[in-house]
Amino acid sequence: MVRKRSAAAIIGIGQTDWVTDWKRVRAGEKPADSVGYAAQAFQQALKDSGIPKGDIDGLIVGPTTAYERMGEVLGLNVRWGGQADAVQSVLQAHMAIEAGYAKVIALVYGNDQRSAGTQYGGPAAMGGGSFLSYVYHSPWGMTSQGALYALTARRYQEERGMTEADMGEVAVAQRAWASMNEAAIQRKTITVDDYIESRYVCEPLHVFDYCLVNDGGVALIIADAEYAKKMSPNPVSILGTGRSDLNTGATSLEPRLTDYYLPAQQQAGKDSYEIAGVGPEDMDGFLVYDSFSVHVPLALEGYGYTEVGTVKQFLTEQGIGPGGKLPVNTHGGHLSESYMQGWNHQLEAVRQVRQQAGARQIENAKTIHYTSDVAGKCMSIIYGR
């Protein structure tokens, strides 16, 4: 069965004030907890959609917040619900709407990772002693998500003939975009020299290759296409989706280290392109889940924006920053805007298609591509009209 095109559309978006909360948390305050941030974002998204709250009959909550508590706080007793990360949430909402389980679904995410002191490496890292890598990696001192990506980046750079300066193009471009985004936390532009002179966290990755860690929330309202057309002045459709996973050798890092997720990205991309009836050449902008900068070159090759083996030329000669050939992570991504675990990228896709991205607006943007490759689970979503 061919999946129905444009079964669902986004009709509302909301977020918390990441910049203010960043400053407050750094000053030692605790502005909210994860439920609080999510609720603030939901209020914005509901207002943005203009629909009555009573029409919401689905709820998906980010993994950082208890589902039942979130529903209780928002006053939503839904006929379909669940818990998922950003990209899975969008895909699940799309599936639930297409299958008729719900008509209007609220997606809410809140995270107090900064004020709560969440660790992404070391003995107190998320998952703690039950995390798989504690058996297979940590006895040798291998811990932290960044280190896993540093291992990937080292080999990938060597195979692709990339220098650290080439790699720095990602962070430099995203910071340039963030400088045009008032909602971005890090807005000071950087040069490739700044990048090279910056400190390493886990070599070869520099501090600018790492995502921020900040508090905040994001919410989206996704509705059945018919409902969206009737109720929203500016709906943004989900034109195509795809997913493909690499699990063989996952614990010993084979998909990251030698495949660079490539076969899964190619499959997920192909499926989404076929459903949407567009290809990479038709995209006005490309948004990539970027907990670390290395996700970006991997995705450029994996989703067919450049031939495999030529990403260095794409980054340095064609460009992904303002004025470049392909606008990538125009909000600044996780590196510079906000680390909302993929949720902020969905908001940026909607803003670009709505022509509401302010100074960083891609002229006449109609089609925006979002991809993620977290731990070998590759997903592709095409937004547009």
Added chain:
Amino acid sequence: MEIAPTPQPVPLVYDIPFWESVKNKDMQLQRCADCAEWRYPAGPICSQCNSENAVWERVSGEAEILSWVVFHKTYLPAYPAPHKVIAVRLSEGPIMISNLEGKEPEGSWIGERVSLCYSEMPDGMILPRFALSE
């Protein structure tokens, strides 16, 4: 002076023979008794042929470095920065995370041939590590 403990593995039931073999400085991996596929990590069935029959066999100890990193931030007391980690592919096929003992290559480490050795950590734990092959 207090000795920083080596991060302890939290082995799943199938991993226990691996850590026993390491303790005896005789590193063994699980292998399918039917199709001879090597497994790391160990598991309940063969991912290739679905057989439930398995044996444990000593590895050759020969390997090649796939990648390496240098931690400039200390995450674990036993491994103060700068701390180096390697990923190697054993000649039997599986990839392992480990550390390089002794002499370091000049320039890129990728593709360097290494051989298995055993390190006794300050707290007495035995770890399988690798050194550049002669």
